[in-house]
Amino acid sequence: MAQGKLDIRSYRGFRALTFLCLVILYAPLVVVTVYSFNDSNSITTWDGLSLRWYVDVFTGPESAKFKTAAVNSFVIAITAATVSTVIATLAATGMIRAGRFRLRTLSFGLISLPLMVPEIVTAVATLIFFNAIALERGLLSIVLAHIVFCIPFAYLPISARMQGIEADCEQAALDLYATRRQAFTRILLPLMTPGIVSGFLLAFIVSLDDFIITNFVKGAGVETLPTAIFGAVKRGIQPNIMAISTLLLGVSVVLVTLSYFVSKSDSPK
């Protein structure tokens, strides 16, 4: 019986295509990582393992530029992720616990709007808006633009986590004469924490990784890591760019892995 069931479910070749899919997804990343350890001056010939391009990133002629860009990137990502996580936490609490209310569908549509509008359109619209209200382009304009598209990424894990938390928990607290604020800070917030951390990490990653919107609203002279990398790549792929890309790639992979394990940890019953 079990054997027959398995037989019906499996199709020949699907396993092979799945492995092909994984190879396709990872091959370019693995190749760039491997070549970032290349000792050669050229990106084509392999001269053996070396860390020289990593040393170059931190101490080479372009290191000052990369350092400024990295500081900008991290300041923007931390600010945007923090603000958007606070907004998303409040919104998720409102959406899930308020039951049915008018504007519910509209609210959800508004929250997911940044996901549906093509990035280039968001970039153009934001640039035009900042121009119309005469907001100077710089770090502030980048942070404001990032907060918007970070909100849905922070919102989704938080609301997913909240759906697993029974309203009974807070009601029990309220029945025991806790104030509403206490029920929120003492009961709901600790239960939500894994979702909030996971949402923060995802928001941080998407902010750190954004190129298109940043490129439009950054103004002259302000660079983040992606815009600095893009500028360098336009002049040709250099070995130090592969090293810095590998570092950025590593940060994303570590953070998303962290987010995965945090959101999985002691999931509510």
Add this chain to the structure above:
Amino acid sequence: MAAGAAGGGVTSDTYKAARPWLLLPAWSVLALLSLAPVLMMLVYSFLTKEFRGGVIWEFSLAAYDQFFFDRGLFGDEPPKIQWTYLAIFWRSIWQAGSATLMSLLIGFPTAYFIATRPARQRPVWVFLITIPYWVNLLIRTVSMKFLLREQGPLNDFLLFTGVIDSPLQIVNTNLAVQLGLFYSYLPFMVLPIYAAVERYDFALSEAAADLYASKWTTLRRILLPAIRPGVIAGCILVFVPSLGSFLAPDLLGGARNFMIGSLIEEQFKGNAGNWPFGAATSMILLSMVLVILLLFARQQARSENRGRG
């Protein structure tokens, strides 16, 4: 018991009343920084262009006119249809469509395979598929270019194994752009199909097999119709971002493989730009995307009703 339930009802009602206000920060930020900019873009698309970027506040249909009509070099000839920009849109649709088809061919078997793994293994597979999505799109596109380059590892490998005699010229072709888009959005194809297959009741397939349907007939006639909303969702999630993408055509395509994203970007860079035209082109792209999403929403609602009936 009844009294307790009633008491709970009272607390929860007082509790609930305040909750929608928690959405206020989200509403205000998104209305101000997401909705208002789109409306402002609509306004800008009807303004007159300033020659060094920016606009003059004077109503004009010139941007849309430039997109659709060709009035000759001096603008005084009878209008003909302007094919330049329509051709760019058509190319974008074609490229995004090809990328979607490639993603479907690889993504569907992958999603199906993952969904039929033991329940405990599935999250790990899904996680493996999602990791590359979280890596910087720019870095992934650059990696793709590095891999596909004439002297890159792919050509080296193919030459070494003797599959080809001379290196393939892939970068700066339509194919490179399609591969780049396919690679960028492949995880988006896998995830919704996976979710749909996971919910699928395999008893239906067993019933079909009991009635002597072959495996491929079962797949085509029973499974595919049942998971259609998931497949359509995957296709849209690949097609829509591909349509307006900028990085893949810019880095992998070269000058001859211009897509909508590059056309829009050009209008806001340097002094040659034309803001109203860029805004109008963005509005046209956004309208296309909204039409696709509306059709999708209607289709989802219809298949949900069918499921209930």
